[in-house]
Amino acid sequence: MTDNCDSHAKHLLNCRVESLAQVAFNTYRLTFASNWLAEQAQPGQFVNIAVPRCGDILWRRPFSFHQIDRHSGACTVLIQVIGRGSEALTRVQPGEHLSCLAPLGNHFVIPAEIDELLIVAGGLGIAPFFFLLQEVAAQPYKKVLFYGAASADCFCRVDELSSLTSQLFLTTDDGSRGEQGLVIKPLQRFLAEPGGKRRLVLTCGPTRMMQAVQNLCKKYHLPGYVSVENLMACGFGACMGCAVQMIDKGLSAKPFLLACKDGPVFPIDEIVIDE
Ligand SMILES: Cc1cc2nc3c(=O)[nH]c(=O)nc-3n(C[C@H](O)[C@H](O)[C@H](O)COP(=O)(O)OP(=O)(O)OC[C@H]3O[C@@H](n4cnc5c(N)ncnc54)[C@H](O)[C@@H]3O)c2cc1C
Ligand code: FES
Known part of the structure; x- marks a missing residue:
């Protein structure tokens, strides 16, 4: 019931910021434009966004697709400010461009x-x-x-x-x-x-x-x-930094999977949910 996304399908995109608005306490809605992504993205998948103007933040930050307008090409993520990366993303201006790696991960079916x-x-x-x-x-x-x-x-x-x-x-x-x-x-x-x-x-x-x-x-x-929203680095299966433990049913040859590549969506009876 979940599909593994073909990892070759991800693209590095330079997306124009359309709008940014605060929608709740400490939480912003960021919309950028990509007709291609708006056609491809599925619910549950995520985008890895490079943090602008923070040269020391090397890893992109992952955000779930929150809303997609398949006709206009508007792609929206919700961003809660919890650290420097998310805070910097809530200071972008309409018209500027963001480097986005997407779509990543599998999706709900x-x-x-x-x-x-x-x-x-x-x-x-x-x-x-x-x-x-x-x-x-x-x-x-x-x-x-x-x-x-x-x-x-x-x-x-x-x-x-x-x-x-x-x-x-x-x-x-x-x-x-x-x-x-x-x-x-x-x-x-x-x-x-x-x-x-x-x-x-x-x-x-x-x-x-x-x-x-x-x-x-x-x-x-x-x-x-x-x-799951594990801490992630690369976001596409290269760094092995987002391991999710499978429940040992005595059958699995793979006790660990990767949240970014095998997930983030997992059958609820198959993974160990822990801090
Ligand atoms: C697949 C996926 C989808 C996500 N979707 C969303 C989304 O739609 N909206 C949203 O606001 N956030 C989402 N997140 C979480 C978001 O990616 C992090 O909040 C963000 O990367 C933090 O970056 P930062 O530079 O602001 O904070 P950092 O400076 O990197 O971290 C600040 C503090 O938060 C902790 N932290 C960072 N990331 C996480 C995490 N994933 N879980 C728990 N603690 C964390 C760090 O350990 C540190 O203590 C998602 C994460 C994943 C993996
Ligand atoms: S974040 Fe690098 S392997 Fe998952």
């Missing part, structure tokens, strides 16, 4: 014959799911989003996400919007109710949240996929 698509996102883990929800908008199955954030001002694009989903559960750590507490709580309640027989779970976000989702999938025998 959702089988048509499901009844319910359950998406569990924590914080910036929402980034790939906007694009995914746009791509599956015409599909008949129910789309349920569980979206947790630290506080109300950390949510991104809730109204648009609401229009792309059948049901939306919001939680915040401080109770400033939605239910107070972890996003796992409404998911637990939802799964405890009788529902669609053919459910698929997707998750991306903080490690503990993904571990809890993994446990619930196991408890309810649900198939699922996790998108």
Whole structure:
């Protein structure tokens, strides 16, 4: 259900910045232009962007495709400022060009014959799911989003996400919007109710949240996929710096895979999710 992207398909692109806007606390939406990339990119894949004007930052920084307009060629990523690289990327100006290596990694492939698509996102883990929800908008199955954030001002694009989903559960750590507490709580309640027989779970976000989702999938025998955001360097399988441990089922000859090349999307019952 996940496809490995042909590594030869990635291109080094010089992309013009179209816009940059703050969309939430410490979080920006950066849009650049590439007709080719907008045709190629799939939900779950990412782009490695060279940090401009920081000669000492050697490695590109990875960001999930957040929104793609296949007609206009506009490619958008969500950037949360956590260090020097992400901060520098939120100071780019429309008109300047960014060096982008993309598309990288594999992607979500959702089988048509499901009844319910359950998406569990924590914080910036929402980034790939906007694009995914746009791509599956015409599909008949129910789309349920569980979206947790630290506080109300950390949510991104809730109204648009609401229009792309059948049901939306919001939680915040401080109770400033939605239910107070972890996003796992409404998911637990939802799964405890009788529902669609053919459910698929997707998750991306903080490690503990993904571990809890993994446990619930196991408890309810649900198939699922996790998108990991390991620390990365090269982004295309050369440095071996992003190993993901496989759960030892006594069958696998490959106890480790690479998040950048074999992932970032993995079957939730196949990998060890840890810090
Ligand atoms: C496949 C993939 C997709 C991603 N998608 C997004 C996205 O859509 N939006 C977004 O904002 N971020 C995303 N990230 C994370 C983003 O790449 C990092 O936040 C960014 O590279 C940090 O660069 P920096 O120079 O600002 O911080 P650095 O100076 O490199 O790091 C600052 C601190 O953050 C820690 N850190 C850096 N990267 C990560 C990470 N991946 N996980 C945990 N801690 C980290 C460092 O160890 C350090 O303590 C993604 C990462 C991956 C691997
Ligand atoms: S980041 Fe270099 S191998 Fe994955």
